[in-house]
Amino acid sequence: MSFTQEYNNIKSLAKDELSAIERFITGQIDVRESLNKILIKFLNGPSKRVRPLLAILLMKSKGETLSEEQLEFLSVIELIHNASLIHDDIIDECDIRRGNKTIGAEFNNKLAVISGDYLLAAAMEKLILLGNSDLIKKVIQTVKQMCIGEINQDFDRFKIGTIENYIEKTKNKTAYLFETALVGTAILSKEKYNLDEISKLGLDIGTAFQIRDDLINITSTDKDKPSKNDLKEGIYNAPVIFGNEKDNYKTGIEKTKILLNNYTNNAALIIRNLPENEYSAALLKFLELLENV
Numbered sequence: 560m561s562f563t564q565e566y567n568n569i570k571s572l573a574k575d576e577l578s579a580i581e582r583f584i585t586g587q588i589d590v591r592e593s594l595n596k597i598l599i600k601f602l603n604g605p606s607k608r609v610r611p612l613l614a615i616l617l618m619k620s621k622g623e624t625l626s627e628e629q630l631e632f633l634s635v636i637e638l639i640h641n642a643s644l645i646h647d648d649i650i651d652e653c654d655i656r657r658g659n660k661t662i663g664a665e666f667n668n669k670l671a672v673i674s675g676d677y678l679l680a681a682a683m684e685k686l687i688l689l690g691n692s693d694l695i696k697k698v699i700q701t702v703k704q705m706c707i708g709e710i711n712q713d714f715d716r717f718k719i720g721t722i723e724n725y726i727e728k729t730k731n732k733t734a735y736l737f738e739t740a741l742v743g744t745a746i747l748s749k750e751k752y753n754l755d756e757i758s759k760l761g762l763d764i765g766t767a768f769q770i771r772d773d774l775i776n777i778t779s780t781d782k783d784k785p786s787k788n789d790l791k792e793g794i795y796n797a798p799v800i801f802g803n804e805k806d807n808y809k810t811g812i813e814k815t816k817i818l819l820n821n822y823t824n825n826a827a828l829i830i831r832n833l834p835e836n837e838y839s840a841a842l843l844k845f846l847e848l849l850e851n852v
């Protein structure tokens with residue numbers, strides 16, 4: 560079975576929750592045409608919805624039915640993620656995302672910047688309505704970390720740094736949003752959970768996810784995004800760092816896979832402590848999909 564087929568099987572376990580989240584995400588978008596139509600198309604585009612999906616599976620594995628508040632919160636996470644992608648595609652000079660033209664390519668970068676700002680503002684509005692000041696603080700810190708990840712990445716362009724710096728950047732730009740999705744959903748639960756453990760799970764999965772994304776970028780196996788864009792842009796990720804030279808990235812690929820597996824293995828240890836059911840099994844299956852790159 561292909562990645563997409565296996566992933567869709569996992570996604571089907573959270574079908575109703577994801578549909579509700581998708582309604583919440585687009586419900587608030589109200590700008591001039593024809594941008595409105597394109598923004599809604601982008602938000603409804605073929606997205607993995609991976610952050611909400613993982614949070615839903617985690618809660619369901621613990622026997623929880625997600626509340627409307629938790630689903631609203633996950634729509635905040637998706638809005639932030641989508642806002643960051645619109646800005647990311649300007650930064651990375653990408654014309655294609657999810658198999659479609661980016662907002663910048665469809666219109667221009669001015670409208671893309673403002674569209675990202677608009678989605679971020681929509682996310683903050685929803686977050687504030689949830690009325691949990693700890694959560695507001697956590698989400699805003701995460702957005703700051705995402706910015707710091709991108710700022711550091713830009714300052715370090717065309718430099719081969721250390722793996723430690725690469726992991727730090729990866730956590731900032733990607734893993735903390737995964738972590739916040741999981742921890743935030745747990746915070747909004749009536750049950751008391753071990754938030755440190757959930758935090759570690761989110762960081763491990765988020766880090767593995769980005770290492771995989773970086774590997775795919777360099778090995779150019781994704782039809783829906785431009786290939787080798789990172790190399791062209793001077794963004795030297797794990798394969799280049801392990802290969803110790805830009806043109807030697809192929810020798811760094813195996814070590815990058817081992818690094819990726821360290822994170823999926825750590826995540827699996829935490830998942831194996833969850834109650835055994837189809838949801839925890841789906842989380843383990845998801846880790847397998849990440850490893851198969």
Ligand code: FPP
Nearest residue numbers: 642643646647675679702705706709732733
């Ligand atoms: C994708 O990385 C980009 C991110 C994970 C984060 C981008 C963050 C920002 C632009 C700062 C925060 C901004 C807002 C509006 C919240 P990638 O380029 O490696 O992945 P890709 O292959 O999907 O493009």
Ligand code: MG
Nearest residue numbers: 647648651653
């Ligand atoms: Mg990018």
